[in-house]
Amino acid sequence: MEKIIKGKAFVLGDNIDTDQIIPAEHLVYSLSDPDESKKYGQFALSGVPAAKSGLPEGHIPFIEVNNFESKFDIIIGGGNFGCGSSREHAPFALQKAGIKAVVAESYARIFYRNSIDGGFLIPYESFGKLSDKIKTFDQVEIDLEKNILKNLSTDIKYNLKPLGNVLPIIEQGGIFEYARKAGMIV
Amino acid sequence: MGMTITEKILAKSAGKDKVIPGENVWLNVDVLMTHDVCGPPTFAIWKKEFGEKAKIWDKDKLVIFPDHYIFTKNVHANRNVVLLREFAKEHQIENYYDVGTDRYKGVCHVALAEEGYNIPGTVLFGTDSHTCTSGAFGMFATGVGNTDAAFILGTGKIWEKVPESMKFTFNSKLPEYLTAKDLILQILGDITTDGATYRAMEFDGEAVYDLSMEERMTLTNMAIEAGGMNGIIAADEVTRAYVKQRNDKPYETFQSDSDAKYFKTYEYNVEEIQPLVAKPHSPDNRDNVKNVEGTALTKCYIGSCTGGKITDFINAGKLLLGRKTQVPTFIVPASTATAQQLEAEMINGVALKQIFLDAGCKIAESSCAACLGGPDDTFGRAVDKDVVISTTNRNFPGRMGSKKSEVYLASPLTVAASAITGVITDPRNFL
Numbered sequence: 001m002e003k004i005i006k007g008k009a010f011v012l013g014d015n016i017d018t019d020q021i022i023p024a025e026h027l028v029y030s031l032s033d034p035d036e037s038k039k040y041g042q043f044a045l046s047g048v049p050a051a052k053s054g055l056p057e058g059h060i061p062f063i064e065v066n067n068f069e070s071k072f073d074i075i076i077g078g079g080n081f082g083c084g085s086s087r088e089h090a091p092f093a094l095q096k097a098g099i100k101a102v103v104a105e106s107y108a109r110i111f112y113r114n115s116i117d118g119g120f121l122i123p124y125e126s127f128g129k130l131s132d133k134i135k136t137f138d139q140v141e142i143d144l145e146k147n148i149l150k151n152l153s154t155d156i157k158y159n160l161k162p163l164g165n166v167l168p169i170i171e172q173g174g175i176f177e178y179a180r181k182a183g184m185i186v
Numbered sequence: 187m188g189m190t191i192t193e194k195i196l197a198k199s200a201g202k203d204k205v206i207p208g209e210n211v212w213l214n215v216d217v218l219m220t221h222d223v224c225g226p227p228t229f230a231i232w233k234k235e236f237g238e239k240a241k242i243w244d245k246d247k248l249v250i251f252p253d254h255y256i257f258t259k260n261v262h263a264n265r266n267v268v269l270l271r272e273f274a275k276e277h278q279i280e281n282y283y284d285v286g287t288d289r290y291k292g293v294c295h296v297a298l299a300e301e302g303y304n305i306p307g308t309v310l311f312g313t314d315s316h317t318c319t320s321g322a323f324g325m326f327a328t329g330v331g332n333t334d335a336a337f338i339l340g341t342g343k344i345w346e347k348v349p350e351s352m353k354f355t356f357n358s359k360l361p362e363y364l365t366a367k368d369l370i371l372q373i374l375g376d377i378t379t380d381g382a383t384y385r386a387m388e389f390d391g392e393a394v395y396d397l398s399m400e401e402r403m404t405l406t407n408m409a410i411e412a413g414g415m416n417g418i419i420a421a422d423e424v425t426r427a428y429v430k431q432r433n434d435k436p437y438e439t440f441q442s443d444s445d446a447k448y449f450k451t452y453e454y455n456v457e458e459i460q461p462l463v464a465k466p467h468s469p470d471n472r473d474n475v476k477n478v479e480g481t482a483l484t485k486c487y488i489g490s491c492t493g494g495k496i497t498d499f500i501n502a503g504k505l506l507l508g509r510k511t512q513v514p515t516f517i518v519p520a521s522t523a524t525a526q527q528l529e530a531e532m533i534n535g536v537a538l539k540q541i542f543l544d545a546g547c548k549i550a551e552s553s554c555a556a557c558l559g560g561p562d563d564t565f566g567r568a569v570d571k572d573v574v575i576s577t578t579n580r581n582f583p584g585r586m587g588s589k590k591s592e593v594y595l596a597s598p599l600t601v602a603a604s605a606i607t608g609v610i611t612d613p614r615n616f617l
Contacts, residue, residue, distance in 0.1 A: 015379055015468060017582040024558040024585075028255065028262035031227045031332075032234070047584045080380035083413060084582060085558070086315040088227065088331030108413055109384050110315060114331035165210060175337055175345075176235045185236075185341060 006141040007073025011055040017084030020047035022093040038068040041096030054136035070097040077104035078131040082111025091120035119174030125161040188443025190351040192386035207350040216308040222252040224313035226269040231336035243342035249281040251294035256553040260561035292521035292552030295319035295491040302432030306421035322402035324421030350449040351386040356393035366404035367597035371462040375472025383413030400495040411469040464595040485574040486605040489518025490557035493577020502602040506545040512608030515547040516566035559587040
């Protein structure tokens with residue numbers, strides 16, 4: 001596991017559900033085929049209404065037309081991030097787009113589990129909302145040892161909630177490696 | 187300190203005498219359900235992770251229902267059904283319900299009940315957030331992603347954090363203008379879309395136990411809309427009678443102890459609840475139908491695991507009998523069994539199917555259809571700036587198709603009343 005995650009922030013509001021993260025019409029592509037699965041990156045966050053895409057201004061595309069990866073690296077969300085369906089395609093799509101971590105005030109259970117057990121990205125919880133403190137395009141840095149997010153554009157630091165008892169699974173990169181290490185499966 | 191029904195079932199599944207909310211336990215899974223959207227990637231992960239030695243932990247406990255994208259020309263969607271079929275053939279999965287055969291059942295959550303997989307006291311996981319529907323049978327049921335499902339497929343086990351429980355009691359007799367959909371919309375408005383995150387939602391009270399199994403399933407179905415891990419209703423005689431018709435396996439039923447601890451309890455008198463809608467764009471954006479009456483509509487939709495069961499169509503049929511719809515109205519029976527019931531179930535001597543056809547409704551074959559938008563050629567899909575009133579479960583932006591569309595969620599009574607007038611209408615106007 002990396003100790004520092006650094007990059008450009010993309011800011012979203014509350015209740016970003018999985019239909020906004022990856023609309024249902026796109027759930028038909030293969031997740032294992034290297035070429036076809038790029039489409040998940042291409043359409044990541046394509047369900048977010050334009051006015052709410054890249055806060056506070058909005059109307060900022062997460063992915064440029066015909067691109068498969070985003071120029072953003074970290075998503076800053078509000079409350080109840082990833083609510084809605086159980087589709088693992090959601091954290092997968094964000095990973096494909098190049099997202100390393102999401103920092104949100106809270107998560108829906110299945111998205112949170114999927115992110116960790118599938119090893120797609122790190123779902124950090126903030127104390128209170130950072131989506132109204134950090135701006136899209138801000139440079140941010142997460143220190144995974146200290147659980148601190150630093151906004152390099154403003155030099156302000158925010159504490160993040162420790163990952164707690166899911167940290168061992170995140171460190172192993174997912175539930176299968178974790179279970180192998182623990183001797184549960186071979 | 188006593189335990190809730192959810193805690194008791196999880197303790198049994200974990201092989202423990204007692205579990206405490208917040209603790210992580212490894213559960214032994216009784217049934218794993220998957221479908222055409224999440225089955226293929228689940229099987230791919232299972233093969234990759236377990237390699238040459240990959241073995242299904244118990245073939246009798248794996249149930250596969252193609253249901254999401256069935257009646258479409260989309261080649262990728264069709265390929266997913268082929269992948270399910272090949273997997274079922276290769277591994278000789280008996281509980282596979284193939285499209286285009288007599289075995290095809292339609293929407294997984296309703297089919298699980300109808301085919302006898304819902305057994306009180308057991309633990310069911312599914313690769314779909316509405317797996318919580320099965321909790322209507324006094325069992326623990328919840329949704330997981332593909333990786334967790336692949337892990338279960340190979341081991342029969344999964345970790346879960348024992349949830350705190352919330353209890354919702356509905357007292358008095360349900361008035362004829364309300365359905366279970368109004369009750370769950372009432373809760374959603376009160377606790378919001380994350381009010382039950384990582385918690386169990388337990389339903390109780392006279393109005394709940396007066397409900398049929400189908401209506402109880404509407405309550406537990408939308409537990410996920412409040413973020414709930416599971417929804418649950420303890421089994422009673424209604425449950426036992428339903429299960430007995432479909433399965434003769436012995437089972438154990440559980441009840442919450444009188445001194446069980448709850449995160450919070452809510453009590454309602456159903457006589458004080460009005461017909462409700464969830465306005466765009468969130469299931470918790472609750473309002474009385476009266477307050478939005480007159481909103482012009484372009485589509486009405488009655489279908490899905492939430493609102494496409496036989497009881498939903500009986501409710502809609504009561505209002506549509508002898509009347510015409512003013513806007514395109516789409517009928518999608520959740521299951522093939524429900525579709526058959528539409529032909530058998532009569533109101534004043536007229537079959538439900540005939541009532542809907544006479545009213546000018548369009549009727550499709552069973553599947554998830556436009557509840558979740560789906561490919562462009564999906565029946566009833568919201569396009570452009572459609573304004574839809576629907577018996578389905580979610581109205582987040584773009585959920586039923588077009589991002590520009592607006593979706594109101596309501597009971598089948600309210601949707602039928604609105605179909606008759608072409609604008610959002612209180613069902614009491616026709617009752």
